[in-house]
Amino acid sequence: MNFRSFILGLAAAFGLPWLCLIVIPVVKYQQLTPVAYDKDKDGVEGMFPPAPINAQGQLVYVREGCNQCHTQMIRPSQLGLDGWYKGWGQDQEARPVAARSNVLRDYLSEKYALLGIQRVGPDLTNFGWRAPEAAALHVHFYAPRSVHDWSTMPAYTQLYKLQKIQGPPSDRALKLSKKFAPPAGYEVVPTPEADRLVEYLLSLKRDYPVPGQSAAVAASPAKK
């Protein structure tokens, strides 16, 4: 073995997985586009995925490193019970039907899908369905322990403004419990960044039917 064949060996050993796992999938991914639903087969109209991601709110999520503790990926039942968790998908009444696991197109409009690193907190793939009102969510961000005293979520106080009440109190002021309330004469209001983050989280709904394999198709009798 001479020097040249050694280098060639190194290149070939790594080049093959590089080509198969990275280059070809990346090239093919560029051709992935939204697809239209077929009214007859899927029972719905429009495009899949229906709307692009709220990129502005996602920036706040990215900046704060939320994906260190929150995943955005529902696994199929043979791997985990994610889809069966209450509120982790749209369908709450018709149990037992699990929320579907995710497909590549669910994240089509995202620059980088925040699938997550660890699952310290609950999964947020379809958080929009179970989310409380925006006001309650703001309270959760400002003082997580006012919602659950066992919570290990950081308080994102930097996304909120503590201000002196001048004139009538703001109708956007957070309704905090006594322990977490600001001093008398002050109120806590969300900054625009907090609003973007909440809008983003409320928009997270990634269990729309996949064209061609929706629940309606699965449930309908097989056609020959």
Place this chain on the structure above:
Amino acid sequence: MQTTPASSDTELQADNLRRAAIDKSVKGPVLFLFTNGAFWLMLSTILGVLAAIKLVEPEFLGNAPFISYGRLQPAHINALVYGWGVQAALGVMLWIMARRSGQELKHGKSLLITAGVFWNITITVGILAILMGKSTSIEWLEMPKFVWPVLLACFLCYAWPIARMFGRAFRPEGFMVSTWYILGACFWFPWIFITANVALHCLPGLGALGAGIDAWYIHGVILLFFVPVGIGAAYYFIPKITGQPIASAQLASAGFWTLAILGGWTGMQKYMGGPLPAWMTAVGAATGVLLLIPVGLVGLNHHLTTLGKHSAVASSPTLRFIFFGALFYPVSGFVLALNSAFWTGSALQFTQSWYSFQVVSVYGFFSMCVFGAIYYIVPRLSGCEWLSVRLIRNHFWFSVYGIGTIVVMSLVAGWQQGADLNNPEHWDQNFMNHVVNSRAYVVSRAVAWALISFSNLMFLLHLLLMVAGLGRRSSAPTLLHREHDEHALPAHA
């Protein structure tokens, strides 16, 4: 050995002179990298303690945004990987390659130092940016995107002379397994680094595929950069200190090429069951288990080489660190296999067990081997011997216990987290059980990082004294089994 008193044999003397000349030629850059790396290691372990505490008690030290877990944890990992890991690896690679190829570093020393300075400035800016809220949230690439071209250029400044030394001294018939690994690391790291950064920072959005590429990047850097440097150091120092040749050339060669062939396939199983095409995660998972083959081959070879020479492990600090580092290689392979295999991986996915793999491979295996190398290299560059046996011993034991605790606790915590996640009775409950059940494990993680921080403090002080030339003036190396603490003071003190 270089410190052997000059014998009448002129050939041996010429040999020693040549080695001393090689050491002198790489002294500046290597000591620069080691010292700065040790500072980053110190910082990284302290951030590790803080991050673990914040994961249990988020109100610790107040709610300041720059110390929230979401920013501390990436800062901790980036300091460990780029601040310490890559820097220390480059130092070891440069020294071993120069010695093994018998070549002096002829020119470009100031370029290497400049590259090192730029590397450190860039990492500092990058980690500050993460803490200030400019993180990209791409695991191991959290630093802002202007950082990577600078890092790449600095790395190549080192990789080029190392590769040139290898090329000039390549002997087809010669058996140079440690330099194979080091050249492989030089060659693969830029490739992996460019691929991941171009894909994730320069191409238009890749959505979920981007997450897969990131997972591939992490495992590529571990398996094709940190692991080869660790094994390369082990293959260099174990025969050197035990005085035995490497047991089997066939095993060494097979271990190298199986790692080279398998290393690039794994990683995407991190998102098994996710949106990635199933074959990609399946290939990653299968390779994650198959990697037990190179792990076993190398482990067997090291075992056969040290067989009967275990007394040297007790006395030589270098061999002790490398021996235990080499023991952590099978452990890391085992953890990777557990994370990858379908039936255990489904429980361990998205749990601390993946953190356990990163820590055991980057710290337990790679860093322990590098510590061993540093204990051998630095006395030869600074011209004095390590001051204190006690400092070395404490560094060793606190590191071993700390790493052991993190690995075991994170694995068990992972199992617990997975069991909680997949417990059907939790389907309509909030996350209280998961949070409360994992609390104790995270506390143990904080304690373990605190032990490691303590050991690193001693290592850093010891290293700084050595670099400042304040070590023992003696021709006898500092060994662990003989008590010579009483004359451990510098000769001129």
